Amino acid sequence: MHVLITGAAGFLGQRLSAALLEQGSLNGRPLTRLTLVDQVAPTLEEREGVTLDCRALDIARPGALDDVLADAPAVIYHLAAVVSSAAEADLDLGLHVNFDATRALLEGCRQAGLSSTRLIMASSVAVYGGELPAVLDDMTALTPQSSYGAQKAMCELLINDYSRRGLVDGCVLRLPTIVIRPGRPNAAASSFASSILREPLNGEAAICPVPTDLELFVMSPRRVIDALLHGATLPGEALAPYRAFMLPGITVSVAAMLEVLRERGGEAALARVRHEPDPRIEAIVASWPARFNNRRAEALGFRGDTDFHEIVQAFLDERG
CATH class of the missing domain: 3.90.25.10 (UDP-galactose 4-epimerase, domain 1)
Known part of the structure; x- marks a missing residue:
């Protein structure tokens, strides 16, 4: 099985890559190739039996992933993103990384004929905002109050439409606030x-x-990784009609x-x-x-x- 991860040098990307290599399979199929993409080439210790392909790419550039998608990854984890405060401070940057890259990826899948590829995107609680019910569910209207939330909401709608059309097999996981992240504070x-x-x-x-x-609304890093792995195992028919889910924080x-x-x-x-x-x-x-x-x-x-x-x-x- 070939798995592609965008944003692979980031916090979740590194953890997900390590988890995939550790278990050696996904959805009952052996992992044979792992392609890791980010603005800076990710680094990861190789594992016997798995071809590791690490690339530095701007995935918002049309055609940037054409040769990777030509090898028909069975699962794509789309984690590349500019975080909330950075997207709010720089509208053009947020649109380029959070929205343009998602559209380019979906178009790449469409052109490559990857209708059965499971595309899992990490979305956010930030797609909600403003005057809301005391308790929300997955079908509560998206009313983001930040550029980051708006960009993620647009991506959700696009993935759902491409999936409805049978162009890709999408699954959007809305992440709670992740705590406790290791390392140093970032721009989120x-x-x-x-x-x-x-x-x-x-x-x-x-x-x-x-x-x-x-x-x-919070969730631990290990539960988020568990959810990303689990998302690859679900049959497409179980995800319809709307393929975005708030994870249980x-x-x-x-x-x-x-x-x-x-x-x-x-x-x-x-x-x-x-x-x-x-x-x-x-x-x-x-x-x-x-x-x-x-x-x-x-x-x-x-x-x-x-x-x-x-x-x-x-x-x-x-x-x-």
Whole structure:
């Protein structure tokens, strides 16, 4: 089986690549080729029996993936994206990476005749916003309040239409806010949700830019990877009529997150968090809903974390 990952040098791309190599198969078929694409060529240790193809490409450029798609990947993970704050700061960049690249990829699949290829795109809770019901479901109207959310919403509609036409076999997974991400803070508006836990637990200072009563819909990295892998196993008929699903996260307030930090790291860890309001970040994050009915995703076998303690423990276990 040939699997293609765009955005493969990013946080999720690296983890997904490693998971695929570790299990050596997908949907009951041996993994024979793994093509990793990003703006900078990804690096990964090779595994016997798997041809590893790492490329530096601008996938929004028409035809950039033609030779890869000619080899008919059975599964495409489309993870390439400019994150929320960066897309808000630079409209042209966000459109180029988040929308133009998706359309170019879909057109490439269409021209290559990849009607049976499973295309899994990572979308976001940011496709929702504004005045919303107390609890949302997958069919709640998309009303994004940021350029990033609008770009992801446009991609969702396009993938659903190409799938309806039988041009590709699409599946869109809307990701909750992912915590706890390793590494350093990035340009995502939600980056603080990881840093207010990760840095204090590592003995470093962190800044909380939002009110502590703000609620977030969150999911651990390992559950997201599990969901991406699971998405490749589902029959296309089970995904219709609309192929976008909110993954089953959990709702937690910033105050509750900080309480778990205190329980796991003590008062010293909690004292490392400084509260410095940032209206720009708050405006973006506060527009995202925090409560969902996930019956569709759960009926398809997607699973979330049990509680926030489990998420923090997973981070501690991985950190060692």
